Amino acid sequence: MSNRITNFFNAKSFCVIGASTNLLKPGGVVAENFAKDFPGKLFLVNPRGGTHIFAGKEYTLYKSVLDIEEEIDTAIIIVPAKFAPQALEECGKKNIKNVIVTTGGFAEIGEEGVAIQNRMNEIMKTYNINVIGPNCLGLYSPALGYDTMFLPTSKLKRPKPGNVSIFTQSGAFGAAFIDQLARLGSGNWIARFISYGNASDINEADCIEYLGEDEDTKMILVYLEDFKNGRKFMRTLREVSLKKPVLGIKANRTEAGAKAGASHTAALSSNDAIVDDLLQEAGFQRVITWDELEDCVISFATQPLPKGNKVAIVTDGGGAGVMASDMVSDCKLQLAKFSPEIQKKMDEIFPVFYSTTNPVDITGSASAKDYEKALEAVYEDPGVDAVVNICIPSIPNLDINEYIEITRKIASRKEKTFVTALIGGEEADYAYDVLLKEDFAVFKSPGSAIRAVGRLVEYANYLKKRGKNL
Incomplete structure (x- = not known):
């Protein structure tokens, strides 16, 4: 599988930039997640330095990713938006090619955020970095021990390994549905979860391509507000829907929804009647209500x-x-x-x-x-x-x-x-x-x-x- 998302899930080493010693803060949650379940090497960056115990093991807290001598496959940036460009540039200098940016405060908030995101895009292109985000939850795969979701397990329950994969433009939607699936039936549902937020780089077309090829994924759930690469998405969807069911919610159906979406994840909507026809022709099972989405999981995942x-x-x-x-x-x-x-x-x-x-x-x-x-x-x-x-x-x-x-x-x-x-x-x-x-x-x-x-x-x-x- 050659899709760029493959490199994220196949990482053998991972770095949390913005790791916190407070396990209720996003950087602490993600550090604890990886310390507990990730089978590869874990590196933690905190400008204060020192050491800290995560999941019963002591870790060095590096002041900069540039202080780490070993190679790093993938990093997550969990720092305030104004510091994110510096963190991304240091990743580039460290030759880290796969970066998740979960922080919000970019194009979705207006001109100031747009300027920061544009700077991030320049750095990304300069160093040829694959970026998921910003303004997202990132990735989750319980079978791989991969969890960048920064909400603590006391608040957000995690489903166990299964054959359903999700990609979502909205982190809040993704979090709520993940929590819901954790208590649906046996809870054995999730193969891969991808929350890609503002889609400054990796977008819906990359997601459908990756999950279409992923052998652990037997059905795909989607939440979309707009398209960053609509032509490739529709072309790939036609191929994938012949191999496995693809269903979900395409929001922004109405003028009110489109306005809300534009201020949510920097989304731009299209004519819904045209979008609906294209999705249907490509084999997408469009669901309107939240309740029916759960019903689709229990039926498509269990029935011939x-x-x-x-x-x-x-x-x-x-x-x-x-x-x-x-x-x-x-x-x-x-x-x-x-x-x-x-x-x-x-x-x-x-x-x-x-x-x-x-x-x-x-x-x-x-x-x-x-x-x-x-x-x-x-x-x-x-x-x-x-x-x-x-x-x-x-x-x-x-x-x-x-x-x-x-x-x-x-x-x-x-x-x-x-x-x-x-x-x-x-x-x-x-x-x-x-x-x-x-x-x-x-x-x-x-x-x-x-x-x-x-x-x-x-x-x-x-x-x-x-x-x-x-």
Whole structure:
């Protein structure tokens, strides 16, 4: 892999410029992160000098990066913006070719910041330095022991290693979503996280290219406000989206959003209708709401892609089935027509007051065994591409633990898309928590479950139209 971001994640030596002895300050947090988990050599720069213990080990605090005799692959600059140009120039003189600048106070704040960022750009070009930032969180990869996020773990929880990668223009968005993923299910989600901020050098095109080639990354989440290299991004996106799903939020959809973005990360917006068409044509799954982004993680990261758009619904509540049926139409899906064999089987095993056509309503008289019979029957139907399992656990004959075990057993087969929606109070929350902890695709409303299936079908159709076999 030749992408410039590769050199950051492959670093064998790392330097924190602005390391603090206060573990609540950004420079202290990052120093502690690397001292604890980074497998390579770590060097710390603090103008006061001396020594300090990080993660139980004593480190020399160098007054300047130029005082360090050994070679350094990558550095992070965590000093006030007015001192950042000097720090970057010293990195150049030290022949450090990869630098992360997390500090804010550059182009995003106005003329004074623009002048400082322009000076940084001159230094970057003079010494041929690859720069991520400024005004960002930098990089995170738990499997590599790489964490430049300057928020302490007491405030920002970190997800464990997984196959989902994120790149984001907004550090705040990235921090909040990282924190959210840490408590989503098992928490085993993150392969790579890239927060690139003002994109003075490395930008969205570099990120999509790198993650498209990264073998640990199976799906890509994105938060964008504008494009620094839109042509390359779209060209690369077309290639990457044929290999792995790329989805996320492209903000600045409205005039108000565009104005907010311009003062946020020095962003410049484009005509959203044009952007939307280009993204869709390139295979980008555009998400509008924060909640749906989490739903996409739990569905895309855990489910096989459906072969078609035929959906079977099993529920113990007629109203839930009707609402889900409406959502099926809204999401450009279809209710499957059961094969004669499956229809005959369900007619024979269920009482006449159960509705055995799609959606299957096993009513408030249902037991967990009834769910098992209905779910297994529709799962076996070759005309069903996805199964939506809707449960209102408050019905009297349903043993919730038995229902959980049945759902676990069928969902674990992974032969078809299988999503579950749990509606109600205490028992619904209990079943939801148990199943989610094991990373099953479980949701708190029929609408969310159906939308998740719709997203999967949309991506599957995109691949099929371009000759890809599922």
